[in-house]
Amino acid sequence: MYVYVCTYVYSRVFRIAIKSKITYIEELHANLFFSCVRVCVCAGFRSSTTCEHKTAKLKCPSGKYIWVFHARYGRTDYRTCPHRLHRDVRCGSTRVSLKQVRSACEGRRTCKIKASNDVFGDPCKGTYKFLFVRYLCVSNRKPTLSS
Numbered sequence: 001m002y003v004y005v006c007t008y009v010y011s012r013v014f015r016i017a018i019k020s021k022i023t024y025i026e027e028l029h030a031n032l033f034f035s036c037v038r039v040c041v042c043a044g045f046r047s048s049t050t051c052e053h054k055t056a057k058l059k060c061p062s063g064k065y066i067w068v069f070h071a072r073y074g075r076t077d078y079r080t081c082p083h084r085l086h087r088d089v090r091c092g093s094t095r096v097s098l099k100q101v102r103s104a105c106e107g108r109r110t111c112k113i114k115a116s117n118d119v120f121g122d123p124c125k126g127t128y129k130f131l132f133v134r135y136l137c138v139s140n141r142k143p144t145l146s147s
Contacts, residue, residue, distance in 0.1 A: 052115050060109050067136045
């Protein structure tokens with residue numbers, strides 16, 4: 001099975017001109033570069049579940065690198081990381097979690113990230129949370145951009 005990893009970069013080029021003590025900023029051009037890379041998931045997804053205040057450890061074999069597919073810090077059930085504080089089991093942050101885990105782990109062979117409010121914020125006040133990460137080990141360290 002294959003998935004497509006798509007990335008984009010938006011760049012703007014400006015020129016600064018000073019005429020008669022007045023500064024002008026003029027946009028010369030803007031470019032959008034978009035690229036998709038086909039990645040084999042033949043080995044399958046790996047996942048990591050880490051209880052709040054513990055450290056997640058993601059690892060790929062030699063020659064492979066972490067690509068984070070999904071991350072969520074919060075709570076989705078009572079069974080995972082049982083605790084007396086579980087006021088809400090339908091809460092969490094996917095967008096912030098994915099950004100933080102990708103920043104810490106993507107393109108590396110191994111990484112550690114703490115499952116804590118200090119790292120991810122507190123999406124579930126008064127609830128004991130956990131970090132769930134689903135990732136792939138891929139041969140490309142980072143997808144390449146092409147115009």
